[in-house]
Amino acid sequence: VINMKDVDLTNKRVLIREDLNVPVKDGKVTSDARIRAALPTIKLALDAGAKVMVMSHLGRPTEGQYEEEFSLQPVATHLASLLGQDVPLVKDWLDGVEVESGQLVLVENVRFNLGEKKDDETLSKKMAALCDVFVMDAFGTAHRAHASTHGVAKYAPVACAGPLLAAELEALGKALDNPARPLVAVVGGSKVSTKLTVLESLSKVCDQLIVGGGISNTFVAARGYNVGKSLHEKDLIPQAQKLMADLDIPELTDVRVGTEFSETAVATIKPVDQVADNEEIMDLGPDSAQVLAEILKNAKTILWNGPCGVFEFDNFSKGTEVVAQAIADSEAFSVAGGGDTLAAIDKYGLADKISYISTGGGAFLEFVEGKVLPAVAMLESRAQN
Numbered sequence: 242v243i244n245m246k247d248v249d250l251t252n253k254r255v256l257i258r259e260d261l262n263v264p265v266k267d268g269k270v271t272s273d274a275r276i277r278a279a280l281p282t283i284k285l286a287l288d289a290g291a292k293v294m295v296m297s298h299l300g301r302p303t304e305g306q307y308e309e310e311f312s313l314q315p316v317a318t319h320l321a322s323l324l325g326q327d328v329p330l331v332k333d334w335l336d337g338v339e340v341e342s343g344q345l346v347l348v349e350n351v352r353f354n355l356g357e358k359k360d361d362e363t364l365s366k367k368m369a370a371l372c373d374v375f376v377m378d379a380f381g382t383a384h385r386a387h388a389s390t391h392g393v394a395k396y397a398p399v400a401c402a403g404p405l406l407a408a409e410l411e412a413l414g415k416a417l418d419n420p421a422r423p424l425v426a427v428v429g430g431s432k433v434s435t436k437l438t439v440l441e442s443l444s445k446v447c448d449q450l451i452v453g454g455g456i457s458n459t460f461v462a463a464r465g466y467n468v469g470k471s472l473h474e475k476d477l478i479p480q481a482q483k484l485m486a487d488l489d490i491p492e493l494t495d496v497r498v499g500t501e502f503s504e505t506a507v508a509t510i511k512p513v514d515q516v517a518d519n520e521e522i523m524d525l526g527p528d529s530a531q532v533l534a535e536i537l538k539n540a541k542t543i544l545w546n547g548p549c550g551v552f553e554f555d556n557f558s559k560g561t562e563v564v565a566q567a568i569a570d571s572e573a574f575s576v577a578g579g580g581d582t583l584a585a586i587d588k589y590g591l592a593d594k595i596s597y598i599s600t601g602g603g604a605f606l607e608f609v610e611g612k613v614l615p616a617v618a619m620l621e622s623r624a625q626n
């Protein structure tokens with residue numbers, strides 16, 4: 242694909258698609274990782290003397306409708322404070338945007354436009370007509386074939402990849418395409434069903450697979466142990482058994498259980514074969530966590546998505562912390578992605594010690610599954626003609 246760094250942006254109208262879909266509470270941005278990740282791209286365009294328009298979605302509003310709770314105003318305000326320059330938010334922008342060289346405007350939530358999610362041709366052409374150069378930089382939304390990611394890239398005079406998108410593709414490619422081995426994947430989270438295809442794809446490329454959280458409960462059950470009232474999926478036990486037959490999935494020796502799913506539940510450490518009917522597994526036990534930490538210490542590449550326990554409850558956060566710390570301490574090239582994973586990394590203050598933190602959630606998982614990201618495929622096809 243063409244990289245923005247190789248395109249002359251001086252005095253050009255440059256439309257940048259970012260993923261500024263960040264959590265907002267009471268009109269304030271509560272986690273700005275995605276905004277900070279987009280800053281270098283935006284600064285590069287401003288420094289080149291471009292007329293910069295940035296677009297993004299926020300949340301999932303009713304398509305085609307303005308809904309104040311999904312307005313990008315909090316993002317514009319936050320972006321302005323990070324950049325130290327005005328960032329006007331333009332509400333009606335499809336028929337043209339006023340912007341000077343070296344200036345930046347944010348245009349209102351792309352999902353307020355009818356046709357955005359259907360990749361509508363007329364809408365895509367309107368977006369394309371706003372610019373001389375379209376920069377696709379929203380890795381987090383690259384798995385969506387929408388007008389502002391895919392359609393506009395088809396019709397813009399020039400369509401290129403921004404530095405953030407390029408860096409994401411490079412980091413994930415390095416971890417998956419020809420990784421230094423052993424490659425160890427850590428997949429946590431609550432359900433096997435939502436990550437089954439990810440687990441199956443990883444089973445073909447990684448040397449060891451660590452499963453955590455509710456996912457690991459299904460594997461514990463698949464080994465024939467009682468999991469009590471633990472979150473698990475009985476109907477997926479055969480799939481878990483197949484994965485265990487195909488691949489080295491380390492067995493847990495002990496777990497932390499509670500008798501209710503709550504912040505104040507007391508954590509009791511139990512051998513994995515002694516979970517009672519009224520108990521639920523909510524975290525790794527200390528021995529299990531240590532075994533996993535040893536494995537991670539010897540890894541050369543690590544791919545991490547999903548916490549290893551109910552880390553938002555302090556009594557059940559130790560397992561995720563030990564695993565996160567082991568990933569941070571490891572000399573491996575480590576890549577982490579997904580909202581909960583990033584929240585865990587923040588909670589333990591380890592962001593600087595992970596080699597690459599992806600801004601993608603769904604896009605990260607689809608990349609790992611080996612799926613084509615439609616917006617990237619469009620940039621590739623544009624680069625060829």
Ligand code: 3PG
Pocket residue numbers: 260262300301381382385601602603604
């Ligand atoms: C995300 O947060 O994963 C992206 O911003 C995509 O959002 P979506 O799932 O609403 O398309």
